[in-house]
Amino acid sequence: MMDSIKILRIQYENIPLFHDGCFAFSFLAEDRVSDPAQVFQLRKNLYTQKLTALVGINASGKTSVLKLIYLAISIVLARGSLNTLVYDKSLLRDETKITIDFCHGDSCYKLHSIIGKRAPSRSTGTELYFKEEQLFKKPLASIKSKKDVFCFDQTRLALQRSQLPKDALGFLKFDDSIVISIMMDRQVPAIKSLISYTNNNALMLYGHPTSELLQVFDSSLEKLSSSMIDNSISYTIKFKNNPQTFHVTSEWSLNNLISSGTIKGQNIMMLIEDVLQTGGYLIVDELENHMNKELVRMITDIFKNDRINKYGACLIFSTHYAEILDFMDRKDNIYITRRNQTDASIELLNYASEVKRNDVKKSDVILSNYIEGTAPSYESIQALEDYLCSRID
Incomplete structure (x- = not known):
């Protein structure tokens, strides 16, 4: 390298x-x-x-x-x-x-x-x-x-x-x-950019971020995952010490459950991993x-x-x-x-x-x-x- x-x-x-x-x-x-x-x-x-x-x-x-x-x-x-x-x-x-x-x-x-x-x-x-x-x-x-x-x-x-x-x-x-x-x-x-996301704070990742990535931005989060099914995105969110698991299918609903900073943090950390490796x-x-x-x-x-x-x-x-x-x-x-x-x-x-x-x-x-x-x-x-x-x- x-x-x-x-x-x-x-x-x-x-x-x-x-x-x-x-x-x-x-x-x-x-x-x-x-x-x-x-x-x-x-x-x-x-x-x-x-x-x-x-x-x-x-x-x-x-x-x-x-x-x-x-x-x-x-x-x-x-x-x-x-x-x-x-x-x-x-x-x-x-x-x-x-x-x-x-x-x-x-x-x-x-x-x-x-x-x-x-x-x-x-x-x-x-x-x-x-x-x-x-x-x-x-x-x-x-x-x-x-x-x-x-x-x-x-x-x-x-x-x-x-x-x-x-x-x-x-x-x-x-x-x-x-x-x-x-x-x-x-x-x-790798060349990665978040320029187009400056005014559009949408979650970019698919899959399951590790707890280390999640909890540095929100210590109350236990799980955050996303998946694409039939061209429709689905988010799964779970908080610590809360038995309920939330399933939402829109960015608006996701933003009502977790903060904009958490969303941006996950986007940045995903791209940071890519550029650090290369x-x-x-x-x-x-x-x-x-x-x-x-x-x-x-x-x-x-x-x-x-x-x-x-x-x-x-x-x-x-x-x-x-x-x-x-x-x-x-x-x-x-x-x-x-x-x-x-x-x-x-x-x-x-x-x-x-x-x-x-x-x-x-x-x-x-x-x-x-x-x-x-x-x-x-x-x-x-x-x-x-x-x-x-x-x-």
């Missing part, structure tokens, strides 16, 4: 909504590593993050960033087609460029992809496709410093989409990436939703624990609550979204680039608006209070 694929950096160019049409998101540990348990070692002084966080106020672009991260990772890991992956196609435009740096085994790769966008038709709707792609490859051993990781200037081109033989192109769909060719017969880390990636939008603060700490601690997280699985999450950042030991794995004051485009900033000090709590930095745009403005709050005063006789 040590040679499983690791994403190193994702870059977008010509992307609507974002400032200057681009952003970059790195999974490399750029700052000094004082405690190797906090990160996953690829080789010598090269480490990837086990936790990455996005923080920002409402409507600052956190979910859009997560969707684009999910898309890029899925191109490499999910072997899915552009038009079958679950994300918002409106985030891309014709001539959007995606660059993904990743490593596998003893090699490091850089994938350049140019996306095409076709006008919607009655039968298919808007279609995306790969206009051109280039794949570069170099030995991991050639990297002598962190500065070398993303440099492929002297590297020979390994694959180019437009130069593939016609018979090879015949097997490659217009919305499949050429990276599929190097992923054949390889164990690929060194994969789990993306969660608004991690704190329905969750007690200590349960959030528990989840982040799972990924930080090198006894449990043996293969460098990574949790990528967004949050409104800056206090959660105080659970994180590093600064370079925190990103901030905010709106540009001139054109309201989305900006993505790395916390470590903005704040050099280590002796202040991260939550204090965010909530104080030290990095402008990370907290609601005083003027907006005051205007709201004045408005409400004017409405009260």
